[in-house]
Amino acid sequence: MKELSSAEIRSMFLRFFESKGHSIEPSQSLIPKDDPTLLWINSGVATLKKYFDGRVIPENHRITNAQKSIRTNDIENVGYTARHHTLFEMLGNFSIGDYFKKEVIPWAWELLTSPEWYALDPDNLYITVYPDDQEAKDLWLSVGVAPDHLYEEPDNFWDIGEGPSGPDTEIFYDRGAKFDADDSAENYPGGENERYLEIWNIVFSQFNHLPGLTNHADYPELPHKNIDTGMGLERLVSIFQHADTNFETDLFMPLIRATEQLSGQYHYGESGDKDISFKVIADHARAVTFAIGDGALPSNEGRGYIIRRLLRRAVLHGRKLGIQKAFLEELVPVVGDIMVDYYPEVKANAEYISSIVVAEEERFSKTLSDGLDLLNSVIAEQKQGQEIDGAVAFKLYDTYGFPYELTVEAAEDAGMTVDRDGFDQAMAAQKERARAARSDSASMGIQNELLTDLKVPSEYVGWSELTVEATELTALIKNNTLVDATDDGQVQALFAKTPFYAEMGGQVADHGTIKNEAGEVVAQVVDVQNAPNGQHLHTLQLLAPIQQGGTYRLDVDRAYHAAVSKNHTATHMLDQALRNILGEHTTQAGSLVNADELRYDFTYNGAVDSAKLQEIEDLVNAKIIENLPVTWVETDLESAKKLGAVAVFTEKYGEKVRVVSIGDFNAEFDGGTHVNSTAEIGMFKIISESGTGAGVRRIEAVTGEGLMKYVQNQNQLLTQVAQTVKAPELADVPNKVVALQDSLKDAQRQISGLEKKLANQAAASAFDQVQTAGNWSYIATELAVESMDALRETADSWKQNTPSDVLILAANLGEKVNLLVAMSPAANAQGLKAGDLIKAIAPAIGGGGGGRADMAQAGGKNPAGISDAFAAAQKWLTTE
Secondary structure (H helix, E strand, C coil): CCCCCHHHHHHHHHHHHHHCCCEEECCCCCCCCCCCCCCCCCCCCHHHHHHHCCCCCCCCCEEEEEEEEECCCCHHHCCCCCCCCCEEEEEEEEEECCCCHHHHHHHHHHHHHCCCCCCCCHHHEEEEECCCCHHHHHHHHHHCCCHHHEEECCCCEECCCCEEEEEEEEEEEECCHHHCCCCHHHCCCCCCCCCEEEEEEEEEEEEEECCCCCCHHHCCEEEEEEEEEEEEHHHHHHHHCCCCCCCCCCCCHHHHHHHHHHHCCCCCCCCHHHHHHHHHHHHHHHHHHHHHHCCCCCCCCHHHHHHHHHHHHHHHHHHHCCCCCCCHHHHHHHHHHHHCCCCHHHHHCHHHHHHHHHHHHHHHHHHHHHHHHHHHHHHHHCCCCCEECHHHHHHHHHHHCCCHHHHHHHHHHCCCEECHHHHHHHHHHHHHHHHHHCCCCCCCCCCCHHHHHCCCCCEECCCCCCEEEEEEEEEEEECCEECCEECCCEEEEEECEECCCCCECCECCCCEEEECCCCCEEEEEEEEEECCCCCEEEEEEECCCEECCCEEEEEECHHHHHHHHHHHHHHHHHHHHHHHHHCCCCCEEEEEECCCCEEEEEECCCCCCHHHHHHHHHHHHHHHHCCCEEEEEEEEHHHHHHCCCEECCCCCCCCEEEEEEECCCEEEECCCCCCCEHHHHCCEEEEEEEEEECCEEEEEEEEHHHHHHHHHHHHHHHHHHHHHCCCCCHHHHHHHHHHHHHHHHHHHHHHHHHHHHHHHHHHHHHCCCCEEECCEEEEEEEECCCCHHHHHHHHHHHHCCCCCCEEEEEEECCCCEEEEEEECHHHHHCCCCHHHHHHHHHHHHCCEEEECCCEEEEEECCHHHHHHHHHHHHHHHHHC
């Protein structure tokens, strides 16, 4: 067998299918674009769904890729099995309505067995097919597969609900008898064993699973049949590198060796328990590095939660290896070195990724201590031999990142057990909530045959023309049916030539009118979208009859178009300013460009402070004033990269690309509309900066007429303020506001003084009302004061002579209530804690609280519960 590196195996796969006429699709970001059904890109086909469901017709119907992917439904298994990973690479070849079984099966066999390619021994390869798929069986036999190496498998049918489905065929590699399963009944391709390793799955997408159908034999055939394959790189590498598991390969071993150095105590291969920790760290370091590199950041929700959970799990396993310091940042450049051949951006961004990782590790040190405190308190409260509640174990797992086995180990040390059933129930409930929170429409939709097959040409000329004098209406669609003519309602239309921009890349579509040869307006253009074959598909609101084959004048609304173009050019300038000032690691995470404003989402760790925002705004305006020319050129992809053009977001670019340049300030791949020079924008103003999710910030800004409206609105608001504070001129408003603030502070000081007097008066009488409960003396009273500060003032007075062991105060604030508990030094010395008492009585007022041993406070929304709180305090003191 050949000795191949992971980089060589990946490259060989892509080169093979390139030799078969496939275009190599670059690996896309792990963060899905325009796909709310996915949290992460989780397969090679996930980034190609737009081609399979017909929304976009690819330039080449044959595609191959090596796609980085993340799956997190089995995180707890990573490290404990030979092949579970969070981040993995899927090699695939795809046919979108082009070739099918008779091509793909011979190609698969050629790649696997040909001396020029992988050169695997055919005697070690086994195939499974769907029993009813006679064509696949015949094809495998025809290429040389031995009959006794071909298995029928009833489960070989890909069907995930309504939509495309079909049989599949799987390829297994026989690793030898030493890997036989203990259960001899499982020793066959497809059985639960390590001997026959599945390396490739080829799906024949040929049927349409219609609603109400349950039998595969009843599914009608798709008009356009497709091929979708998946080969796990990690598995294949383990075969070529003679590794017992995926981890003993060049994809993971450099990380494991680096972790050994960080540990200084343990070595991989010496202990099964410690090997688990080495594997977890290597796997999670890869996933965290790639995820952060693609713009996701640690947080408490969504993708950020996954990153946080992976990172914390790795840190905990680092502790098991004796690593007490923050260490994962040191593995980031190791990941970069391993993957540099195909993912050079990881190494290039290693410094930024490391900064995020180390900040999160340091943040976890506090959380780790809190989790250990909770675990230790639970153990302390229960007796030896008792069981720790499964819900508690799950909270430690879910909130603090404690693996279940860590809780079990701590419990065993204390002579206790953990309720595994309760833990599993809590885990199942969480997974169900996660499934319910996302759409179940992850499968690909069926292609719209009418639009997919509609290949009449439509030329877009809107970059230089906003009016087309006479052009043919080449296709007219109403209710998803081609019609010759219609006279009312809403229709879709294609024209031989159009100046109307189709919505794309965050820029909204043009508006305008359609006129007939007599000059009458027959329709309003209300929307324009890209049809699957790239034509601009116009949505028209009809005002008069219209017919296919007729000649029409198309007029774009020039004012609307100009406003949108100003905001689009300003968006490019904002993107460049962000990278110049905040750093090159800021990347676009979405945008919206319309006539009123621009909205730009970007990855960044934390809010952008006001000084930086001003610096960004000033830089954009400085470039506007310079009156930089805005030019564009169409060129090939490599030439565009040499020009320094930035690929905005994760767009798919063809052989020819359009590069828009703003002087020497900015150059980006772009298909939108722009001004001719920056001076046309007039001025740029940031109106807000906010967070939209984990590690994603949003800037909203205005230019041109939008900025004029914003200024007018702000001026009206300022005028209203001036009238309210009775300022004779707008310039006098600041001084008037300062004077009002000073007056307010004086009034607040007077109120505070009066509250203090009232508190002292109330305390004088309250301190005489000492009661007893058990061994303790206490005062419990409700005061007619307006704040927690007043309660604290009373408690300070009580501390001067401590007429009781315990003080309990309440303030009824109408819809709210405040409680305060204070303990004397003598009570504290005997074990009473104010924080414990406040937690016991706060539920009576519908709230919660906490504090120190000598003083604690709580807030609630049930003033009627004050008397119940006092009663609960008496009961609590009686039992202490």
